[in-house]
Amino acid sequence: MTGNSQAPDPEKEKRKIKSVKKMKEIMTNYYMEAKTAEQTGKKVAWITSGGPVEPLIVMDIIPVYPENHGAMIGASKMGGALCEKSEEMGYSRDLCSYARADIACAPVNGGPIGGLPRPDMLVCCNNICGTVLKWYEVQARYFNVPLFILDTPFSHTGFSDEARKYVRKQVDEYIDFLEMVCGKKCDYDRMAEVGKLSVQGQRLWQAVLDTAAHKPAPMSAFDAFFHLALIVTLRGTSVVVDYYTELLAEMKERTASGISAVPNEKYRLLWDNLPIWYRTKWLSEKFAAHDACLVADTYTSAWCGSLKYINENDFLGTMAEGYSRIYLNIGVDEMAETVMEMIDKYDADGLVMHSNRSCKPYSLGQYDIQRIVQEKRKIPTLMIEADMVDERSFAESQIETRIDAFMEVLKAG
Amino acid sequence: MITLGIDVGSITAKAALVKDGKLLSTAVIITGYNARNAGESVFGKILSEAGIERSEIGGIVATGYGRNSVTFAGKSITEITCHAAGAHFLNPAVRSVIDIGGQDSKAIVMDEAGKVRDFAMNDKCAAGTGRFLEVMARALEVDINDFGKMSLEADNPARISSLCTVFAESEVISLIAKGEKRKNIIAGIHESIGSRVAAMAGRLGLTSPVMMTGGVAKNIGVVKALEGKTGKPIEVSEMAQLTGAIGAALIAMTL
Numbered sequence: 236m237t238g239n240s241q242a243p244d245p246e247k248e249k250r251k252i253k254s255v256k257k258m259k260e261i262m263t264n265y266y267m268e269a270k271t272a273e274q275t276g277k278k279v280a281w282i283t284s285g286g287p288v289e290p291l292i293v294m295d296i297i298p299v300y301p302e303n304h305g306a307m308i309g310a311s312k313m314g315g316a317l318c319e320k321s322e323e324m325g326y327s328r329d330l331c332s333y334a335r336a337d338i339a340c341a342p343v344n345g346g347p348i349g350g351l352p353r354p355d356m357l358v359c360c361n362n363i364c365g366t367v368l369k370w371y372e373v374q375a376r377y378f379n380v381p382l383f384i385l386d387t388p389f390s391h392t393g394f395s396d397e398a399r400k401y402v403r404k405q406v407d408e409y410i411d412f413l414e415m416v417c418g419k420k421c422d423y424d425r426m427a428e429v430g431k432l433s434v435q436g437q438r439l440w441q442a443v444l445d446t447a448a449h450k451p452a453p454m455s456a457f458d459a460f461f462h463l464a465l466i467v468t469l470r471g472t473s474v475v476v477d478y479y480t481e482l483l484a485e486m487k488e489r490t491a492s493g494i495s496a497v498p499n500e501k502y503r504l505l506w507d508n509l510p511i512w513y514r515t516k517w518l519s520e521k522f523a524a525h526d527a528c529l530v531a532d533t534y535t536s537a538w539c540g541s542l543k544y545i546n547e548n549d550f551l552g553t554m555a556e557g558y559s560r561i562y563l564n565i566g567v568d569e570m571a572e573t574v575m576e577m578i579d580k581y582d583a584d585g586l587v588m589h590s591n592r593s594c595k596p597y598s599l600g601q602y603d604i605q606r607i608v609q610e611k612r613k614i615p616t617l618m619i620e621a622d623m624v625d626e627r628s629f630a631e632s633q634i635e636t637r638i639d640a641f642m643e644v645l646k647a648g
Numbered sequence: 649m650i651t652l653g654i655d656v657g658s659i660t661a662k663a664a665l666v667k668d669g670k671l672l673s674t675a676v677i678i679t680g681y682n683a684r685n686a687g688e689s690v691f692g693k694i695l696s697e698a699g700i701e702r703s704e705i706g707g708i709v710a711t712g713y714g715r716n717s718v719t720f721a722g723k724s725i726t727e728i729t730c731h732a733a734g735a736h737f738l739n740p741a742v743r744s745v746i747d748i749g750g751q752d753s754k755a756i757v758m759d760e761a762g763k764v765r766d767f768a769m770n771d772k773c774a775a776g777t778g779r780f781l782e783v784m785a786r787a788l789e790v791d792i793n794d795f796g797k798m799s800l801e802a803d804n805p806a807r808i809s810s811l812c813t814v815f816a817e818s819e820v821i822s823l824i825a826k827g828e829k830r831k832n833i834i835a836g837i838h839e840s841i842g843s844r845v846a847a848m849a850g851r852l853g854l855t856s857p858v859m860m861t862g863g864v865a866k867n868i869g870v871v872k873a874l875e876g877k878t879g880k881p882i883e884v885s886e887m888a889q890l891t892g893a894i895g896a897a898l899i900a901m902t903l
Contacts, residue, residue: 602851609766620771632713633752637769640728644764647729 249494252458254482261474262464269297269352278355278417281374283367284467285537286360286385287409287558289429289550292471293421294413299351300468301374305333305624308340309512311347314624320345332593332624334370341377356380356416358409362387362564364596383412387559391566394544394556402555423551430550433471434542439479440466441539446486447530448581451495452503453486456529457519458496460510466538497528502645505577506532507604508589508597509623521635525642531581533574537562540573567600571607578612585615585645592622617641649706652694653896654687654721655730656714659750659778660863661686663694664893665705666901671737673698674890683714691720707900711892713751725899727892728756728767734895735859736762738885743855746845746874746882747891748864750778755849768852774813776844778864783813784837787820788830792867795834799869802835809840816840835869842873849878858882861891 272279280291284302291298308314314336320343321335322328336346344350357380359371368384375382385405388398410421443462446453462482469475489495504522506529511518522529545557562573578586586608591598605616617637622628650672655662661679665672675694679686687710695702710718711730718724727747735745736758745756753776756767774780785792799805806828810816816837823833841864858880864870865888875882887894 615766618768633769633771636713636726636728636752640726640764640767643726643729644767647763 281354282358285363289471301337309624357382360385429471434547436475437539451500452530453489455496456532459535502527505583651707651900653893655892656712661690662893663690666897684717687718709896709900711896730895734891747862749862796868799835806836838869838873842877846877
């Protein structure tokens, strides 16, 4: 052995978040359990990212998220090929790339983990978009399994009593559906416990994200994109609570000892829309080279953004409102308000918006939000056109020029 | 002090020498496939034409899509900042710039000092750019330099509805097949570029006076179409194509 392997850069090592290792273990175990469910006799439900997962946890059903899988496909740079495959199957390139990648994966067990475990049922909540309805119908037909659709009315402003009753009634139907598929009754005492754990997990996630309000920020939005997986997939379990407690402690430690996500943080930016999964490293290095840190984002905070509507002591009674009034299911004015609250909270110097070809509900209204932010907060904004998973929609030199020009504007003050 | 600005675009590479705030010399060459060589060549050309030694140059800034391949430049700055600085130099009253280059189009709003306040760029599509015009010139078998003059003679501009270069080209071919006059087709092409760029500029909110920069500004037909679509008079400098390089040379003075 000549020992010519390079020693790790101590600067970079110092900045690495130590909890990442544990997080990877948790996610590996989670997917192992899900992939071996058939042998262990557990049932698997595929569920949308914004769907109410808590009743599944109560019923001992393993929730599996095609959208989380989509993110993994994107991060593994397998999105383009899978999207092409779905186009061969007859799906339009204009459709969501999570949907396309997932639909293409199913028949060939493709993707980075050899496909998702076969579902016993599908749970689709349309609070995040309308595409999920057709996507889940396609998969329900393909796997020949029952599908439950939870319809959350769009909440332009406020939340009416009618809407509350309408969604609340469906929560009961949802539980009936699960009881029927599982052949056992729901334990409502356990439901109350799981509800509390869900709220606790969301609060901790918010607390983790809040640490980035510190200057310099101990974590960036790119770190949040990674750590998000738990609040999405295992919400309502103690695993989430334990892990985020640990992560929060590490973030507090980093703030206390002045360890920042970006070495010389001078500019603090807010990110809007889903990550560009196959380019997170490139983007993170690009911004860091300009001494800029993406300190927060509207995406990862969406999994704790409607906490204010949920009463942990009456989870079943209040989840209708909590699940209906999430970031993607509210009017543009309220979205702009949320963005401005975040700009103030994290003291952001600029706003970077990803106009995401895949995600219509997220991208529609961005120009209005951009204008409102420019008028009311007078900070520079940048629009990047790309796609969360389909790397064919990413033009590096164009995006590089936009980011460089945006940073020149910021630096010139 | 003499400073140099190099603007390596997708079609042409430009250079400008500035001495004590005055424009000394300029040069333009075709970029070709190697952006790095283009930077070197245009540098050599301007030095020999101006009769200046390399050692006399106090600072170099590169811009354009090939800016990062100009290894001899002290710094690279984006076209957006350079076009704003260049336009401000050509006419300090200018508050907005529309730049249409080989592969992209941009709208820039600046303050009274020539500093960029906001900008918008086309998405990753060649429609509404110099490359789009080149494709159309080839389809029509017309010298691209005659496009502007010919379009002004149009009596009934054709409608080019597609925003995509490839589809627009087939539209143009079917118009040719139908016997539509060249001048009307060209005027239609300019209208379609005008609509596309005006929509982008409109979103940004143009402030007068507006200047058009970049190679496509040499085409009077596009300028007229843009004036029609934006409802604002647009001035064009003799130096339109060199604005980015001039801006880069001016920025090099401040570094």
